[in-house]
Amino acid sequence: MLRIHFTAQDLTRIRLRPTLGPVAETVFALGMLGRTGSASQVRWRNQLSWHLRRPTPLTQLLTAAQRRVQAPGDLLCLIDRSAAADDSALRSAGISRRDAATEITQVWRSALEPYASRMHARLAAECDARGRITMTGGVDRLFSTLHSRIAWKSPVMEIPAPPREVFLDGQGLLLVPSLFLSPHQPAVLIGAEPETGQPALVFAAPAGAPAAIGLWDSPADSSQALSALVGRTRAAALRALTSSCTTSQLAELLGISSAGASQHTAILRESGLITTLRNRNTVLHTVTPLGMALLGAPHTERAASGTEAKEKRPEIAAG
Secondary structure, eight states: OEEEEOOHHHHTSEEEOSOSOHHHHHHHHHTTTTSOOOGGGHHHHHHHHHHHTSOOHHHHHHTGGGOSOOTTGGGGGGTOOSTTOOOHHHHHTTOOHHHHHHHHHHHIIIIIGGGHHHHHHHHHHHHHHHHHHHHHHHHHHHHHTSOTTOEEETTEEEESSSOEEEEOTTOOEEEEEESSOOTTOOEEEESSOTTTOOOEEEEEOOTTSGGGTTTTSSOOHHHHHHHHHHOHHHHHHHHHTTSOEEHHHHHHHHTSOHHHHHHHHHHHHHTTSEEEEEETTEEEEEEOHHHHHHHTOOOHHHHHHHHHHHHHHHHHHHO
16 A cells, blocks of 8 residues: 655645647556556557567667556656655666657657647646635545545555655645546555655546546547647647646646747737736746637636626617
8 A cells, every 4th residue: 555644734735737749648547558448448548559560779668578558657657756765677778868858749649649639628627626625625525536446544645556655845736637547446556756756646636527428539620720720839838727837837737848839828828818927036837718619628717708798788779
């Protein structure tokens, strides 16, 4: 049993984030190839399987010794920057972390990016629901409802996994939902996520939630149209910024340089698709209602402003 020990300071530093980025999503998705999935997942599972047929160091690692897939265990080092992250499997296969991440990104673009808008909306909805639980019931209720196989016995969280005692020591914990964890693996602890170095707990999002309906249907044309309109990387940035983040966080999520992320956010901001708030040396980017409309996602603020406009229109006309 994995036991995570919290202090009072840790409990004040609990954060939620919809995703750790394309590399992390693909690593966990690869882990599903060796398991039975739903019929709705057949399309993208076939696309992932196609990539494993190409002879590369990465596929040799994933298919070694007649094992279909060994991810995410052998690939967690790509999203874990802690000293304990084990990259021995990569080294034995003769592939660097950078090259493995590059190959993983190619898999993402072909097999998962067409579903990115739906995936992000599903994960964002999960974070919103968890946030509401925290507001009404506090951290105790949040932890108690993460998963039926995750036990919260304050101040210790217990997760089915090889025995280990983890002490957060005031660092807090980042909670991240995943669409690709199995019922037998309700959560994965990452020692240090890339951007802040804070420990992250990736937990399984409920598969039967209403927001999951149609998730793996044929990819929507709107996603491809958006990429054609603003470019693939800026489309990915726009999706990522539905959950506000800094320039460096965005760069990490997209797998690009901070300078590149800054250039993309500047263009999106000039186009009115995002807003940027500055606090000392940190800037925080957020999608605007116009950006949400371009993504094809519902937005309460946009709906409210539309209602307000309708209410005011007769008054303006009368004047």
